[in-house]
Amino acid sequence: MDARWMQRRVYGADHEDPDPGPRPGRRYVELVGGPLDGLLFDLTGLADSERSGGVALPTEIGAFGPGGRAYYGPRPGSEGSWHWEGDMP
Known part of the structure; x- marks a missing residue:
């Protein structure tokens, strides 16, 4: 895992979690732009079709x-x- 990601927060991690960073053995991508910019997203367990099509992530700050x-x-x-790529209701 990329050392620069070790101090980063993973999308969906509980705000009370003392270690909201990436976990060994998981696959992550960095979210770029928009309301979730800079967070890591865990791709582990996503089907290939989901990985190629992207995801709509719930957020209160969009x-x-x-x-x-x-x-x-x-x-x-x-x-x-x-x-x-944009926000949606």
Whole structure:
């Protein structure tokens, strides 16, 4: 695992968790742009179709507030990161 990620927060980690960082044996991408910029997203367990299509992640800090989602997906040439493509209700 990339050493620069060891101090990073994983999307979905509990705010009370004393160690919200990445776990060994898991696969992560960095979320780039949008409301979740800088967080790591755990790809472990996602099907190939989900990995290629991206995900809509629930977030309260996007354009639609509580109940909204931020859409992130892979970009060619940007392995290791998924980029924000917009918010949705």
